[in-house]
Amino acid sequence: MPKTAPNASATACTLKLPAALHQQIEAAAQAAGQETAEWMLAALQAAAERHQLGHQFMHDAQAAQRHLSESGQGHPWEEVRSYFARLAQHRAGHASLPPAPVARPID
Known part of the structure; x- marks a missing residue:
């Protein structure tokens, strides 16, 4: 995933994490050769994209079901x-x- 450069439209966010999760994230980021914040941003972006894909899948499935019922x-x-x-x-x-x-x- 490409690095996201800070820009004027970026919004700061504070996220309190359980210590064990933070350690897992730091280890994963280090293994990926990324800064922790960069790794978390990529993970959050991927989760948001999966959510959107799931929503689109449901929309498409409902449309296909309507088409099958009608035709x-x-x-x-x-x-x-x-x-x-x-x-x-x-x-x-x-x-x-x-x-x-x-x-x-x-x-």
Whole structure:
């Protein structure tokens, strides 16, 4: 993760941590070759991004469920699973880009 440079829009924050957790954080930062504050900033940023991704996932899943309910069209799980496995192989440079699954009536 790139280092975030201090700027005028940065806000100071005080965070009281249990001593054991602070020691774990210091050790992790040292192992990563980072300052403790830099490591904590990266960890907080990653947690905020995971939260946003989870929120987006739920929004997308609800939209997909509405589409399935309204259209009766969807993708069987095994086809989707197979597609993502082939896509991972493609991204690793071991296969060509697979065709996307085609929606069809779902019972």
